[in-house]
Amino acid sequence: MERFWVIVFSAAVSTAFYVWFSKAVRQPSMKNVIMANLWLLHPNAICYWRTGMAMVGMVLYFFMAFESAAILIFTFAAILDGADGVVARGCDLGSAWGEWLDPLCDKLTYLPPMIGFAYAGIISVKLVWILVVIELLGQFFARKVLGWLKVSGAANNFGKIKAIICFALVILCALMDANPDMIDFADGILWGCIILAGASIVFKFIPNRLYADILSALNFCCGVTALILTQNNQFAWAICIIIVGQLFDLFDGRMAMKHGGTKYGPYMDDIADFVSFGLAPAYVVVQKGGDPVSWLIGGIFIAGVAFRLVRFVVVDKKRTDLPDGIFNGLPSPAGALVVLGAALVFSPGVLWCAAGISTGLMVSQIRFAHFGRVILKQIPKPVFFSSSAAIIVMLSLILKTKNAQMFGYMILGSVIIYMIVGRKWLSSE
Secondary structure, three states: OHHHHHHHHHHHHHHHHHHHHHHHOOOHHHHHHHHHOHHHHOHHHHHHHHHHHHHHHHHHHHOOOOHHHHHHHHHHHHHHHHHHHHHHHHOOOOOHHHHHHHHHHHHHHHHHHHHHHHHOOOOOHHHHHHHHHHHHHHHHHHHHHHHHOOOOOOOOHHHHHHHHHHHHHHHHHHHHHHOOOOOOOHHHHHHHHHHHHHHHHHHHOOOHHHHHHHHHHHHHHHHHHHHHHHHOOOHHHHHHHHHHHHHHHHHHHHHHHHHOOOOOHHHHHHHHHHHHHHHHHHHHHHHHHOOHHHHHHHHHHHHHHHHHHHHHHHOHHHOOOOOOOEEEOOOHHHHHHHHHHHHHHOOHHHHHHHHHHHHHHHHOOOEEEOHHHHHHHHOOHHHHHHHHHHHHHHHHHHHHHOOHHHHHHHHHHHHHHHHHHHHHHHHHO
């Protein structure tokens, strides 16, 4: 328990520093201090400092048994990963060298202690070395090739979320080291880091204008996979895959707006949405009930999703009285979450009611803010990346414990929060 409070104290102090520093950098007086002390406060210098701090923390933890001091130092070094970006943007001190150095220092901060914990028996040695190989390939080989191609090697969202999860994994390993009876789900998180690290490299080589179409195609594949898993009565896995598809759907629109896309992109997006958020959830309803009423409810839900998508394309897109990012009816991804969460928690009768409520909200004229285009823009990037990392960590815990009800309540809770936040945002406009 003592280790837990050390971690909480370290996280609180480090977060408080980051919040203060982020606000202070906006002030002219702090900018003057930074420019007068570039040897200490330049973004590249901060990278060097945090890497050195992480190395000191590793020595204190693994070789000198000063675990509490090591955790405090490491947590502060992890927070400084965000501070260098704040300085670079606030003082216009970004550089090509810094773009290469920042992810290298991230790796030098979290990989050494992960290796230490692997050989201490806390996490898988094999998985850690797989991550190390992927990270080194991305840092030294992929970035070199990108340099020849004159393509930016800056960290993308996959890489940023992966870095946060890796920092969190090191802290979790420290907690597990002091509490051997804890639920061991560290290797599941490590798998997430490996997947994100690979995705970060792959997407650096893909032309930006193809991002949206690829994400839509991945969403479609998730929907088809979920149908197959549902056929085999693997409901929890099917719902996990649908949620992964929702993450792809969350980003495909943003990528299209930011980088453009192909002429087939909108059609791919609509087809993927219909499969992942219409057919797949409806089939979960059918398989959970297994009777004619379930087939009827599933059919009504599919019709509601189809109506929602067609109305958006044919009518709502052409309306001038709807602000950008504000939609009539509950978006189909949120409607799917209502059904999926209920499928894991409630009996078939309550599931039918949930599907009916979801369908009614989707076809209604009630306005909802789009999460990706509206709400997400109001969330500070550090909060978004940290929240994304937290979701992946929570999914790893749920998969480890196989607690389907916890998963269902988490899904339903997320939908309720979305509805409240979205409606509040609308009322404040």
